[in-house]
Amino acid sequence: MLDIQSYLPAKRKSSPSGWISFNAVCCQHNGQNPDRRSRGGLKVNDQGWSYHCFNCGYTASFILGRTVTFKARRLLSWLGVPETEVDVLNLESLRHRSIHGIIDDRKRVSDAIQGIEFQEFDDLPPGSELITPEMPLYWKYIRDRHVPEDFPMLTAIRNDGIHWVRPHVTVPFTYDGKMIGWTARFLDNKQPKYINHSQPGYVFGVDQQHESWQHVLVMEGIFDALSIGGLAVMHNTINDAQVKLIRSLGKEVTVVPDQDRAGLELIDRAVELGWAVSIPAWQDCKDVNDAVKKYGRLGTVLSIMQARETSRIKIELRKKQLVKRI
Numbered sequence: 001m002l003d004i005q006s007y008l009p010a011k012r013k014s015s016p017s018g019w020i021s022f023n024a025v026c027c028q029h030n031g032q033n034p035d036r037r038s039r040g041g042l043k044v045n046d047q048g049w050s051y052h053c054f055n056c057g058y059t060a061s062f063i064l065g066r067t068v069t070f071k072a073r074r075l076l077s078w079l080g081v082p083e084t085e086v087d088v089l090n091l092e093s094l095r096h097r098s099i100h101g102i103i104d105d106r107k108r109v110s111d112a113i114q115g116i117e118f119q120e121f122d123d124l125p126p127g128s129e130l131i132t133p134e135m136p137l138y139w140k141y142i143r144d145r146h147v148p149e150d151f152p153m154l155t156a157i158r159n160d161g162i163h164w165v166r167p168h169v170t171v172p173f174t175y176d177g178k179m180i181g182w183t184a185r186f187l188d189n190k191q192p193k194y195i196n197h198s199q200p201g202y203v204f205g206v207d208q209q210h211e212s213w214q215h216v217l218v219m220e221g222i223f224d225a226l227s228i229g230g231l232a233v234m235h236n237t238i239n240d241a242q243v244k245l246i247r248s249l250g251k252e253v254t255v256v257p258d259q260d261r262a263g264l265e266l267i268d269r270a271v272e273l274g275w276a277v278s279i280p281a282w283q284d285c286k287d288v289n290d291a292v293k294k295y296g297r298l299g300t301v302l303s304i305m306q307a308r309e310t311s312r313i314k315i316e317l318r319k320k321q322l323v324k325r326i
């Protein structure tokens with residue numbers, strides 16, 4: 001099996017959590033300057049590996065038994081792995097599937113029938129620690145964005161005790177109490193703004209819903225969802241797997257789109273699904289998080305419930321009014 005570690009740059013460090021950091025090999029292929037601050041991270045386990053770059057945001061992973069993905073192929077080529085080696089890796093991986101993967105595949109099919117499952121992914125960025133008031137830059141950021149105080153926000157100030165990474169806050173993704181991914185939001189106003197390790201069909205915030213709540217609010221952004229205890233679909237549309245997960249909660253669904261051009265698509269999707277839509281007439285607020293900053297959590301939720309529309313005609317009317325405002 002291809003030993004990816006033998007292709008890593010010679011200058012590298014290992015963190016106690018198992019991440020190897022080295023100068024990222026992706027950035028110059030993504031329109032950025034080459035990395036000189038060891039912002040690339042690789043973690044290897046017996047099932048494969050995952051890579052992320054804390055500079056340009058590139059991520060890729062490989063799981064034994066699966067096809068080598070396009071992103072993984074690109075990464076391997078940047079590391080200097082010959083294409084023939086990658087093809088061999090792909091064949092070996094798929095051979096593994098025929099021995100071990102069948103049971104897994106069966107399990108996945110039955111999971112798909114019974115409910116929704118995500119693979120555990122607890123590889124947080126190296127050096128991740130909880131944000132505390134002793135980290136004023138990060139603490140202020142999460143307070144300003146109205147993240148609940150009991151939500152575990154993380155950051156890695158230095159990714160292995162030596163190398164600085166771009167300042168960021170990490171939001172862990174959980175499902176059924178298990179960590180299944182994360183997103184890191186950079187605070188330095190450079191692109192990209194986020195690195196994501198998510199899984200198809202994941203909806204953020206499901207674990208924050210209370211049994212007794214009758215309603216569930218669905219929006220695009222993670223900080224929107226965090227600030228009012230809603231769900232985030234993380235795009236301006238909702239894919240079928242996400243629909244299934246949201247429906248499985250058995251609550252009244254209200255979609256709260258961003259009040260911009262991109263939000264219009266989310267409105268159309270909500271109408272298609274027969275879900276309620278709420279477009280409150282906030283002043284100068286692009287999204288829920290802006291509204292929470294301006295009106296507070298309770299004021300925002302109340303305005304959302306008041307502006308909630310279930311009839312298709314009324315939703316179209318509100319959408320037209322929104323188009324005029326944006």
Ligand SMILES: [Zn+2]
Nearest residue numbers: 026027053056
């Ligand atoms: Zn990069």
